[in-house]
Amino acid sequence: MADRIQIVRHRDLLPFWGVKRATEPGFMRSLITWMGGPEGYINTNIEHVVESQHCAVGVMDMAVGNRQPGVHVHTMNEIYVILDGQVESIDGVGNKHIAGPLDCLFIPTGVPHGVRTVGDQDVKLLWINDDLEKWGAAVYLEGPDPAPAENEISLIEMKDLESRWSNSAVPGEMHWNVNWVAGRETDHNSDVAVPSDRISLELCVVQPANRIREPVRDGNQLFVVAKGQAVAKIDQDTVVLDRQDAIFFPIGTSIDLRCISDEPLALVKIVELSS
Numbered sequence: 001m002a003d004r005i006q007i008v009r010h011r012d013l014l015p016f017w018g019v020k021r022a023t024e025p026g027f028m029r030s031l032i033t034w035m036g037g038p039e040g041y042i043n044t045n046i047e048h049v050v051e052s053q054h055c056a057v058g059v060m061d062m063a064v065g066n067r068q069p070g071v072h073v074h075t076m077n078e079i080y081v082i083l084d085g086q087v088e089s090i091d092g093v094g095n096k097h098i099a100g101p102l103d104c105l106f107i108p109t110g111v112p113h114g115v116r117t118v119g120d121q122d123v124k125l126l127w128i129n130d131d132l133e134k135w136g137a138a139v140y141l142e143g144p145d146p147a148p149a150e151n152e153i154s155l156i157e158m159k160d161l162e163s164r165w166s167n168s169a170v171p172g173e174m175h176w177n178v179n180w181v182a183g184r185e186t187d188h189n190s191d192v193a194v195p196s197d198r199i200s201l202e203l204c205v206v207q208p209a210n211r212i213r214e215p216v217r218d219g220n221q222l223f224v225v226a227k228g229q230a231v232a233k234i235d236q237d238t239v240v241l242d243r244q245d246a247i248f249f250p251i252g253t254s255i256d257l258r259c260i261s262d263e264p265l266a267l268v269k270i271v272e273l274s275s
């Protein structure tokens with residue numbers, strides 16, 4: 001398991017086209033992974049990722065006009081955050097949600113689910129599994145039969161998440177957060193966010209010319225750059241992070257991330273509460 005600050009570069013992650021029917025027109029989609037389990041578990045870039053015993057994080061790219069086949073079922077909670085484009089989410093009994101940029105779909109364990117692109121923009125969808133799953137354990141169901149479940153998919157819309165400015169919101173360190181999924185210590189939106197004792201999932205936005213500096217206490221943290229450009233200060237080194245690069249901070253280290261773009265730096269932050 002990773003015990004040091006680690007950077008995963010988007011440019012090093014070869015897209016994986018091996019999921020169910022992913023190379024057929026109408027179903028075309030590819031995955032990359034920044035954080036995932038050891039050999040045998042969902043992890044499409046095992047040579048580059050941050051290894052975790054708790055969760056997996058990556059992106060699915062799906063061009064306009066494609067969809068996941070049928071519905072499928074996982075052994076863990078799966079969470080989608082839309083970065084680009086718009087999707088329609090379906091379950092096994094006809095419930096539908098429309099999710100656009102920075103909206104989140106929370107799919108509880110065992111709930112059949114699938115998405116298709118909506119509109120004229122390619123979809124980039126961040127996926128987070130709140131536990132490890134072995135390759136092949138997901139079950140795909142296709143055909144007209146209903147696939148009922150005991151639970152339901154939740155849509156957490158960005159418009160319902162009120163930004164919370166950090167206590168340290170002084171000039172130079174101005175940033176705000178919202179929670180889609182809320183852990184023990186980091187619930188910025190307790191009225192809307194889905195509670196979890198396994199992970200916290202946040203959007204953290206740092207203003208231009210400002211930075212985040214804080215120690216890592218609650219659990220290992222992975223930041224994925226969704227927009228803008230960051231500089232990470234690691235000991236005496238400075239490292240530039242671009243869109244879809246990720247940086248991992250284990251407990252006991254310190255975060256120092258600075259926005260160097262003209263637009264705000266938007267980071268998706270995943271905290272492993274069980275780490």
Ligand SMILES: [Fe+2]
Pocket residue numbers: 072074078113
């Ligand atoms: Fe899934």
